Amino acid sequence: xxxxxxxxxxxxxxxxxxxxxxxxxxxxxxxxxxxxxxxxxxxxxxxxxxxxxxxxxxxxxxxxxxxxxxxxxxxxxxxxxxxxxxxxxxxxxxxxxxxxxxxxxxxxxxxxxxxxxxxxxxxxxxxxxxxxxxxxxxxxxxxxxxxxxxxxxxxxxxxxxxxxxxxxxxxxxxxxxxxxxxxxxxxxxxxxxxxxxxxxxxxxxxxxxxxxxxxxxxxxxxxxxxxxxxxxxxxxxxxxxxxxxxxxxxxxxxxxxxxxxxxxxxxxxxxxxxxxxxxxxxxxxxxxxxxxxxxxxxxxxxxxxxxxxxxxxxxxxxxxxxxxxxxxxxxxxxxxxxxxxxxxxxxxxxxxxxxxxxxxxxxxxxxxxxxxxxxxxxxxxxxxxxxxxxxxxxxxxxxxxxxxxxxxxxxxxxxxxxxxxxxxxxxxxxxxxxxxxxxxxxx
Amino acid sequence: xxxxxxxxxxxxxxxxxxxxxxxxxxxxxxxxxxxxxxxxxxxxxxxxxxxxxxxxxxxxxxxxxxxxxxxxxxxxxxxxxxxxxxxxxxxxxxxxxxxxxxxxxxxxxxxxxxxxxxxxxxxxxxxxxxxxxxxxxxxxxxxxxxxxxxxxxxxxxxxxxxxxxxxxxxxxxxxxxxxxxxxxxxxxxxxxxxxxxxxxxxxxxxxxxxxxxxxxxxxxxxxxxxxxxxxxxxxxxxxxxxxxxxxxxxxxxxxxxxxxxxxxxxxxxxxxxxxxxxxxxxxxxxxxxxxxxxxxxxxxxxxxxxxxxxxxxxxxxxxxxxxxxxxxxxxxxxxxxxxxxxxxxx
Numbered sequence: 001x002x003x004x005x006x007x008x009x010x011x012x013x014x015x016x017x018x019x020x021x022x023x024x025x026x027x028x029x030x031x032x033x034x035x036x037x038x039x040x041x042x043x044x045x046x047x048x049x050x051x052x053x054x055x056x057x058x059x060x061x062x063x064x065x066x067x068x069x070x071x072x073x074x075x076x077x078x079x080x081x082x083x084x085x086x087x088x089x090x091x092x093x094x095x096x097x098x099x100x101x102x103x104x105x106x107x108x109x110x111x112x113x114x115x116x117x118x119x120x121x122x123x124x125x126x127x128x129x130x131x132x133x134x135x136x137x138x139x140x141x142x143x144x145x146x147x148x149x150x151x152x153x154x155x156x157x158x159x160x161x162x163x164x165x166x167x168x169x170x171x172x173x174x175x176x177x178x179x180x181x182x183x184x185x186x187x188x189x190x191x192x193x194x195x196x197x198x199x200x201x202x203x204x205x206x207x208x209x210x211x212x213x214x215x216x217x218x219x220x221x222x223x224x225x226x227x228x229x230x231x232x233x234x235x236x237x238x239x240x241x242x243x244x245x246x247x248x249x250x251x252x253x254x255x256x257x258x259x260x261x262x263x264x265x266x267x268x269x270x271x272x273x274x275x276x277x278x279x280x281x282x283x284x285x286x287x288x289x290x291x292x293x294x295x296x297x298x299x300x301x302x303x304x305x306x307x308x309x310x311x312x313x314x315x316x317x318x319x320x321x322x323x324x325x326x327x328x329x330x331x332x333x334x335x336x337x338x339x340x341x342x343x344x345x346x347x348x349x350x351x352x353x354x355x356x357x358x359x360x361x362x363x364x365x366x367x368x369x370x371x372x373x374x375x376x377x378x379x380x381x382x383x384x385x386x387x388x389x390x391x392x393x394x395x396x397x398x399x400x401x402x403x404x405x406x407x408x409x410x411x412x413x414x415x416x417x418x419x420x421x422x423x424x425x426x427x428x429x430x431x432x433x434x435x436x437x438x439x440x441x442x443x
Numbered sequence: 444x445x446x447x448x449x450x451x452x453x454x455x456x457x458x459x460x461x462x463x464x465x466x467x468x469x470x471x472x473x474x475x476x477x478x479x480x481x482x483x484x485x486x487x488x489x490x491x492x493x494x495x496x497x498x499x500x501x502x503x504x505x506x507x508x509x510x511x512x513x514x515x516x517x518x519x520x521x522x523x524x525x526x527x528x529x530x531x532x533x534x535x536x537x538x539x540x541x542x543x544x545x546x547x548x549x550x551x552x553x554x555x556x557x558x559x560x561x562x563x564x565x566x567x568x569x570x571x572x573x574x575x576x577x578x579x580x581x582x583x584x585x586x587x588x589x590x591x592x593x594x595x596x597x598x599x600x601x602x603x604x605x606x607x608x609x610x611x612x613x614x615x616x617x618x619x620x621x622x623x624x625x626x627x628x629x630x631x632x633x634x635x636x637x638x639x640x641x642x643x644x645x646x647x648x649x650x651x652x653x654x655x656x657x658x659x660x661x662x663x664x665x666x667x668x669x670x671x672x673x674x675x676x677x678x679x680x681x682x683x684x685x686x687x688x689x690x691x692x693x694x695x696x697x698x699x700x701x702x703x704x705x706x707x708x709x710x711x712x713x714x715x716x717x718x719x720x721x722x723x724x725x726x727x728x729x730x731x732x733x734x735x736x737x738x739x740x741x742x743x744x745x746x747x748x749x750x751x752x753x754x755x756x757x758x759x760x761x762x763x764x765x766x767x768x769x770x771x772x773x774x775x776x777x778x779x780x781x782x783x784x785x786x787x788x789x
Contacts, residue, residue: 064539071535075527102763112774400521
């Protein structure tokens, strides 16, 4: 791989991965804030408003980080991926412009009102602003997924004589069949991240014997929403996405599963290491016939292997793809176990007293972030060697005039700047958690 | 149809410069007009609820440019690679400074972020001006529609120019002064007392620095880019834009003297709008002129997307634009009025 291409890819991968740490929390938290505000309006209990105010502060810090790290994403389409932008900007520019016009204005307007305007607005209108923030952020997610879905599964376009790809159906672009399961899967993952963060803070408060009433609320809301979302993440959304990949990107499925030769009744590898030189999976622990069943609901169904496809169609980093996918699935399973167990204890009324479970909840919050990152790596590495699946190879999309040296310079710049931002972010979040929710106002 | 989108993109960009321009301007004067922590908090409070929304105009304008003229987006963004990356880093630092300053009540912490905020704002104003200068002067577009500009070469706006030459620097300095005045008028509008008086003094002083700069760029721009003159000859009605700009410029001083804060700020908006429209009008139908072979210039027709995309885009763009305007009006009304300078004791 020529070095400029590698650096452009690394820079985009790094900046987008770092960026997505923040929106995955804000999108999930936006929903949980609506839940808290709704509970406040329903019960008339000021406790839930205080809880919402605390999470609004966490939200605002994350939102600011999401905004400043998001601007480079739009710029980089032009700066680092000029040939891709020239060819496909007429299509994906639509969804990106719509994101700016429809969701960013909505989000930034109502977040300002949500954070600064509670006293002036009154409870009902303040509840309404939380709903608008939720809508804005989920709409934003929709337009980004629509953009990625088009790169995974291009629809609604026509190719002109000069190689330019022109939009031929906006409704086609916005109702791409790829969107439905990718969007729901991704948004549920965001809810899982927010649920785990909320229950981790709650567990910390209970264990530290501070703000215990708030701690219990956070754990309860986090565990219930987390239990629902983790299960929906597996079924139907994860399951359906797997089927879509089997149908539209069979070589990607083979690489994800480390399946080299076609099999009737293909096994599901739980553990193993793909060896692309020798074309086999080493150190395997597998469930026989499970992959065929999961994909086609038939034990003897045929699954195509990597060897059925020419090598130049293989994803270009099969081990990384394989490991990403397995880490996502493994952690997803773990998260289901944690939330299910917590939910049962909650139902039995024993969760708040179970220090072992609270310790697990407190320490589990990084795993949804890792699982989400691994999931996105699976999606994007699985798309390789294509930038637009079947239409444009990644190597054809970079900026022809931007040298590897310029790329290294800016990649290092982003690494340094984001390292500082990361430290600053953790410091400020820690301060908010340490400070805790404001105690009840005396009337 | 591409011409209509040219106008829409120009409006979006002008909207961005006018709106984010005043909060950048507030950043430029931040250290000079606000003498203590309470006053600095007042400057930040005057832009706090709106700066983020103002920056959305950049993203929305970028997105609109991207889908309407993908060829331009690709060529110019990759051609100005290094300069744009620095702009990105400045935008990041500036946003963080505004948002995170208030999180700690330590004097050192505040001073640190105040300096970052002011420095990033100042550099952004110069960079934006320099960028505009580059677009007017033209860039060495090659046969495939791409180019890559060195940061500087011989400092002459000739065919071998880099990003920085005497002309683009002149435009950069002009932008700095224009946004300084713009930001000072905003702060004057939103505050009272000493802070307001100091801001108005800054605006007045910089107006007299601006005067020779306006004359200089008016003359040199026509010299550096002959296309401008040709365009105004073809479309004589285009002269309303420079006239609009001039009237706004004069209005700034008149209303400043009469202490009509809102009118002075709006005059500054008119001034900036007129300048940007003059530049857009003068370049039309070019989006990015070539400073070598004129046939390589990126024009409205050569880099626009296919007509279906432009047509269908109008269907959602018009209602979305109306919504965006409605939100903006709502926010500015909701947060209308002065922000008080809290006494240091609180």
